[in-house]
Amino acid sequence: MIRSRLRRRSSVLGLVSVIVAAPLAMAAAAPATPSSGASSESPAPVGGHRFSQADTGRQVARFKRQLAGSGYVSQSGTEGVFDLNGRYCDGTVFSGMWPNPQSPYILTGLPEVPGQAPNTNPPRTWRLRQDEAVVLIGTTPPPEEYFGVDLTRLKGSLHTGPVVWTSVVDPVNNKTVRTTGAKPYGRPFALVITGNRRTRDEVNRMLAASGLGRGTNNMTIPPAMYRLGLGEHSDEFLIGIRTISAKPGFEKALDDYRAAPPIEAFRVRPRGDSEDQTKPVYGPDPLPVPRLRVSGTGATELDLNPTLQQLRRRIIDAHPAYKAEDLVVRRGFEESNPGLQENLLTDPPLTGVAALSNDADDPISRNFRLPDGSFVVAYGTNHVATRQASYSSIAMYAGPRAAVSLTAKDNRELRGSARDFISDRKDADQFYAWTFSRAGDAGPTGQHVTELPSAGTDFCAQYGTDRPVDMSTIRAVARAYMQPATLTRPAFSSLLLDRLLVFTPR
Known part of the structure; x- marks a missing residue:
């Protein structure tokens, strides 16, 4: 699918x-090609809404x-x-x-x-x-x-x-x-x-x-x-x-x-008098380094840790025929200013900085094997529901070197998914739990399950090429963009880190 x-x-x-x-x-x-006429708007209905593009x-x-x-x-x-x-x-x-x-x-x-x-x-x-x-x-x-x-x-x-x-x-x-x-x-x-x-x-x-x-x-x-x-x-x-x-x-x-x-x-x-356009016309007039928006308000998600632990136990208990392995995402991408000074390379699997936006935290898992017949459950806090972000998501990637994207689910799609396991908790809607499966009909099914392509899939065939991608090796990135109160990334220390449970048959 x-x-x-x-x-x-x-x-x-x-x-x-x-x-x-x-x-x-x-x-x-x-x-x-823009119109040469006066600035105007042309309202057009879009899915029940009217959007005006100037x-x-x-x-x-x-x-x-x-x-x-x-x-x-x-x-x-x-x-x-x-x-x-x-x-x-x-x-x-x-x-x-x-x-x-x-x-x-x-x-x-x-x-x-x-x-x-x-x-x-x-x-x-x-x-x-x-x-x-x-x-x-x-x-x-x-x-x-x-x-x-x-x-x-x-x-x-x-x-x-x-x-x-x-x-x-x-x-x-x-x-x-x-x-x-x-x-x-x-x-x-x-x-x-x-x-x-x-x-x-x-x-x-x-x-x-x-x-x-x-x-x-x-x-x-x-x-x-x-x-x-x-x-x-x-x-x-x-x-x-x-x-x-x-x-x-x-x-x-x-x-x-x-x-x-x-x-x-x-x-x-x-424009200068010289035909050599590589030479400056104006003398140096350097602008200073701009001030950065400050991340974090002091508020954290850490009081939600007991529910996170209960969610983990419930997910494991729901799949007794499988062996579970824990993975936690970590800070994989360095912030840009330290990364610049350290000359940090992005050379997958090395993450370096990799154009990480100053508006984002993108914690990443280690690479892990996900053979056919197995599945992984990503779970954690919905960072939008906790007011730590304006957009958050969990995404799956294939290949330690290729690092190509397979699929992602954002905070709106994730909303309510943790109720599959902790519907008795009042704070259930501040969490998510989503399954990415290669187990077919023998594994989990339902509206909160995404089927991944099999480990033997030729990923680049969809683009008409045969460049290799190791589809058996998966990596996850959990994104959190722009805390509403600060208009920049949330403080990393304020987040409960997203987690993964990798399930393989016993």
Whole structure:
């Protein structure tokens, strides 16, 4: 069953994923073409709801005129979904690196500056002249549990690995984004990325003159931590947008947003007298390292531990014909700032940082064997129900090296599942228990059971390739995004860690 669902999903992603021209030349899907008319909204019914997506055509046209009149050079970029499962199977990336199947990543592609040192992963990673800026203009996604624009620094080749992949600053998310309206969804916004104060101020003024002053967001690449420039020793960066769990009735609107992201990307820089565009025009005017949002409120889930222990016992007692092995997820991904300083590699099974968002805790299990005839029960607190997160999930991955995603269940799907075992507990709905099975009809059945593909499945066949994936080896990632009270990741020490019970026949 899950294999057929993966095949259907891959056919959809195939239409919107990035087309690969060569192993290292990852071309993006074409950007949406904005209307040149006035900013307007076109309500359309979506699953019983009406979603209005603003049009930024007028603001984009004005911004282009502002650039020309201010003596700036611009180059246009692209936006498109990057499916790490598919790109692993076609040989583009050395590993899937545990992607979230509920959040296909929208990546920005940018052209190179004539004469610069070639980028390692064009057009996805890019270098930035110290007086340049990257500008996104578009509309925010439809209503969903979480969206975030992440700026990351990537060192190394995605094709061969290993990589050091760290977040540069806090994301702009659905609770912090500035738009031209009162709501964060479906509204015009602009994003400016630079390390130069003068450039930022000038680009901000141009955006304000284009009608985007209230909707302008700034992200800093701090020169104190990163090497700006266009030479071979300068750092390379990447912009990714996570869009997770559309609110009920907006599922199609989110699919449409991902298929044709309504965002235009530009790299802009002051025009100089020299024909050599790699040389800065403005002198250094470094922006400081931004303040980070502080995680944690002091409240924890730890008082729920007695119920967690009872849930464990009830799950084991429900399967007397099987032997149970305990696994606990652990901090597998380091936070970005320590990871950057330690130069921590992501080289599966080594996790390193792996583009962990500053808005997330992603504890991970060790790799474990799950042969046919066995099953695993994931259980723990529903971090949304305990107010530690705005979105949480449990996901299963295959292959210690491939690290491709098989399936995931989010907090809404997990809600109420622990009642299968602890319906007599008043706090039952603050927990979940979900089974991922290879035991077929001989194993657990019911609405809280997901059938995994067998250990002998050819995973990449759905993408038309035969790249190997060790399907007998499984790993779990438990995600917790954006605590409502702090608008950043929950404090790791405040969580009861998600757990696994691996059941094999006696």
